[in-house]
Amino acid sequence: MHPEFIIVKKDAQPHVAHIQLNRPKELNALNLQLMGELRDALKELDADDSTRVIVLSGNDKAFAAGADIKQMAGKTAIDMYNIDQFSTWDTIKKTKKPIIGAVSGFALGGGCELAMLCDMIVASETAKFGQPEIKIGVMPGAGGTQRLTRAVGKALAMEMVLTGKFISAREAQQAGLINRVVPVELFLEEAFRLAAEVAQMSPLAVKMAKEAVLKSFDTTLEEGLHFERKNFYLLFASEDQTEGMQAFVEKRAPVFKGR
């Protein structure tokens, strides 16, 4: 079955896949079907040996303007409990390969939270980040109070969550939420450039390094260091470690295979 609300290009670039959120008329509002399609696509690409990095984008006008308010509006608490829409996000969070968010226009509510699930973010100068749920009588529900606070600190996170204020791409970069800002016509190109850079590395080392960086968000320093060390040692079981170090000694470029 072809997805309806996302476009998936497996070999958009060598070893780099592209998922584009595609509900443009609704500013890519994240309804249940779209999130299910995204979860399935990420699962498939994560299991596909030829894919090493995934670029996730919307369009120039919107990365995503949040969870679909119209779909949620009439729901009761028990409906919300039974649908458990954020359980999809738990699966997305488990993606082992790096995801680069290419953000232009609105990244609001669930859209900002989805961008924050990405491992790096390239934004266009027109990008706007915000958690405006407070304006519709609720609050962030997919990580906005936690990931935003860890990324930008309490002062700015509290202001954004309690007032719904949007921040610009430049402010987001200064606050440490995103990696870089480029003109709107270049944001996708720049995301792919970054993806290509990561795709040249050993895919095994990349996955284990991502896992270790993310570990730092939910463990103590001592346990995180222990986890990091285990992954470091484990990589010595890979052909890519032999190749990488041999290539350095022989002063040539390594050829990594992901084994």
Ligand code: CAA
């Ligand atoms: N859900 C459903 N539909 C949405 C939407 C959303 N989150 N955001 C935009 N749309 C729809 C609009 O209803 C409109 O559809 P119609 O043409 O059928 O009326 C279409 O997209 C275009 O939107 P606007 O006409 O409003 O465009 P604008 O340029 O005037 O304003 C905007 C853009 C400021 C982003 C405004 O659309 C807006 O405020 N959107 C809602 C943002 C928001 O509150 N997001 C949080 C949602 S809750 C959430 O995400 C919970 C969570 O933690 C996961």
